Amino acid sequence: MSPKVSEEHIKQRRAKILEAAIQVFIENGYERTTMKHVMDAANVSRGGLYQYFSNKEDLYEAILEENLSRRILETKELLKEKNNSYWDLLLLRLFGEDREPDDKMDPLAPSNLEFFITGRNDKRRRKYGKERYNYGIKLYTDIIRAGQESGEFSNVHDSNILARTIVTFIDGLALGHAILPTEDLKMKEQSMLFVENLKITLGVK
Incomplete structure (x- = not known):
């Protein structure tokens, strides 16, 4: 059984991804940015990113x-x-x-x-x-x-x-x-x- 993740932890992870994504979009623009760029910048796995954002x-x-x-x-x-x-x-x-x-x-x-x-x-x-x-x-x-x-x-x-x-x-x-x-x-x-x-x-x- 996987450990329960607190709501606060989920909010913090989401905020961390958004913060990293903002910098990526500033650097690359919307069109050139990929989800892979965001994954790398936020230091999260593909599953970790898509858990919060579908695209x-x-x-x-x-x-x-x-x-x-x-x-x-x-x-x-x-x-x-x-x-x-x-x-x-x-x-x-x-x-x-x-x-x-x-x-x-x-x-x-x-x-x-x-x-x-x-x-x-x-x-x-x-x-x-x-x-x-x-x-x-x-x-x-x-x-x-x-x-x-x-x-x-x-x-x-x-x-x-x-x-x-x-x-x-x-x-x-x-x-x-x-x-x-x-x-x-x-x-x-x-x-x-x-x-x-x-x-x-x-x-x-």
């Missing part, structure tokens, strides 16, 4: 889910804190802890583009992409709407449309980042201009 697509979706779920949960908790500045929260979601535009992009962004673009004709991938897009829209919509309801933001523009504009801008930068050198993209300069326009649109003083 590369399943594995990558898990990475995307972990990142998005964490951001959504954090945002929900921060929105409960009445004294928070919604503009500050918006900058946190856009640029991370520094809340300032820079030339850095999520290192997984090129792999994310590969994942969705190469699977654009796949029914399952398109369905998942739409669901993920809607979750992203909701995240920004919730922040903007809360800011409008509190009076911190102007309510001249629809919160959902503003959220879609933000996501479109981020996706556009990610595409540019995947194909252009940083100095040609001028990501920081574009982001600073976008923030200034967003500030005016939201009526932030």
Whole structure:
């Protein structure tokens, strides 16, 4: 009889595999990465890997889910804190802890583009992409709407449309980042201009 594996141990092994897989996808991109690459990086057997993830697509979706779920949960908790500045929260979601535009992009962004673009004709991938897009829209919509309801933001523009504009801008930068050198993209300069326009649109003083 095989020894019983604790739920905590299972979570830790899964987290270790995901952590290793993230680095592999950053180094190789989505298309070039294989399950064998992940097995080697995570130092697990084939059976050990497939116990948690049935294929590369399943594995990558898990990475995307972990990142998005964490951001959504954090945002929900921060929105409960009445004294928070919604503009500050918006900058946190856009640029991370520094809340300032820079030339850095999520290192997984090129792999994310590969994942969705190469699977654009796949029914399952398109369905998942739409669901993920809607979750992203909701995240920004919730922040903007809360800011409008509190009076911190102007309510001249629809919160959902503003959220879609933000996501479109981020996706556009990610595409540019995947194909252009940083100095040609001028990501920081574009982001600073976008923030200034967003500030005016939201009526932030």
